[in-house]
Amino acid sequence: MKMEIGRPLGVARRADFAPMSRIHLDAAYMHPMSLGARQALDRYAEYRMGSSSGEGHDDGAIREQVQRMFATLIGAKPAEIAFVPSTMAGENAVLSALGLSGGKGRVVTDALHFTGSLYLYERLAEHGLDVEVVPARDDRIELTDLAAALEKPTDLVALSSVSNYNGFRHDLEAVCALAHARGALVYADIIQAAGAVPFDVKASGVDFCACATYKWLMGDFGVGFLYARGDRLDRLDPIAFGYRQVSEMIAQPMADPPVLWRARPDATGAFGMGTMASGAVAQLHHSLDDLLRIGVEALARHRETLLTPLRERLVAKGCRILTPEASGSPLLAFVPPGLDTVGARLEAAGIFASVYEDRVRVAPTLFNDLDDIGALVAALFA
Incomplete structure (x- = not known):
């Protein structure tokens, strides 16, 4: 963009x-x-304190605008974006919705993926998940090594688009083409890519990606984004639920059932949960606008x-x-x-x-x- x-x-x-x-x-x-992000946070604080100077703050409208801004930044549709607390929360949510957290299936990752993610896969392997870690050679991950790992049927390739360890940058388009040809989906940690390097989810072909916002997006801790490709949503079977996954909810405690709801057919419908760090979202309203303008x-x-x-x-x-x-x-x-x-x-x-x-x-x-x-x-x- x-x-x-x-x-x-x-x-x-x-x-x-x-x-x-x-x-x-x-x-x-x-x-x-930035000073502008600080001012946005101050306006949010005035709103939370009940001050008249904060009366113009609209949490819902700002949240929707921030969702659109991030979608624009990475070439996605707003309906393909859900809010998450962190990058790791996004990666875990994808694994869970694909049925991989219970020890069934196979994941290929690599040694330059985020260390926290490698810990995640090591623990899932203890619970029966088939995990293969492609080693690094000469400070990079070779596509030929990844191809060799994918000779065995694989459900998901999980990697960092840009490695936090040494900055190695995957050719994500090539990785996705290879993985899709072998029947695997691709998840990318994009915390060192989004807002830092030109990145378009459609051009890359990536199926899922996530990032927190306190690095290159110039936001704060406690809020991040999860992208789920629109035509992959029907392959998900989430097992974690929250009220943000519905577009309408009606309480009727004296009736059976006691609540009526209508599911959202988008990424938020798959991954949305509950309350989020609204102050951090308010900061992003300024920072993402600045980033898009630059x-x-x-x-x-x-x-x-x-x-x-x-x-x-x-x-x-x-x-x-x-x-x-x-x-x-x-x-x-x-x-x-x-x-x-x-x-x-x-x-x-x-x-x-x-x-x-x-x-x-x-x-x-x-x-x-x-x-x-x-x-x-x-x-x-x-």
Whole structure:
């Protein structure tokens, strides 16, 4: 989806955020809240406090608008989008509705899928689910290895569109074509893709995908989205239910049955539950509008102007780069010399990045510029 308004990125966007005590270089971990999102949250708080200044807030209307915005962002129909509390909640909901949580069926995943998801499949395997994990080779998942795993009849392929570990980005269209040819459906964790890289669910062919909103969507914790392809809904048999799955509900406690209801024929009808983090939805009303106006393509181009020279400088300094080249990934993972002291050096320099025992990960966003990259390199090799 392209709705660019030509507004400069980099330092020009810093005025949209409160002053930060550190150079924030890892939106793949958590994106700072903008001033506009804070104002939306304040308006919601006024509404919840019963203040007259919050009387214009309409939870239902905002929820519907946010649902439409996200659908637009990923090329879906609003009816194919349901709200979920988190990415993991979305993945679990898909597995449950496909009948895979009870230990029957087969799932193929890969070693670069989210670690929390790999834990999920390990536990389901203990309950009888046939799970195969495709190993990573040279920091990527090879399509040929995935094809070999799919020689055995498989119900679902589950993966991260963009790996949070090293930024490896699947060719999701190729994965879906392969899986569908073998009779399998595809679920994608898109938390590191939605709002970060151009992504269209129809072009990819993906059957289900989910994401939380506190990273590239510039939202907050407690609310996410689950996409279910419209022509796959009839293959679902949900076993978790809530009142949001119905379009109409009438209480008649003195009659039999005591409640009348009409099921929704959409993704919310399959996966909707109960109350949600309405404050976070209010923030998204601002953030998704901003994201659509800027354009994900413009954000991806801006980030590439930062990550390309950073990669070159890191290679020149002897770093091992873990993110496959020319992948269009929104993040860069690498192993610098003296990794054990990197955390302290970045902290002293006032730079926020994710430092793990085996790697460093950075993911610049719309307000970062080359000066931030320069400061990072200087701190890494001080």
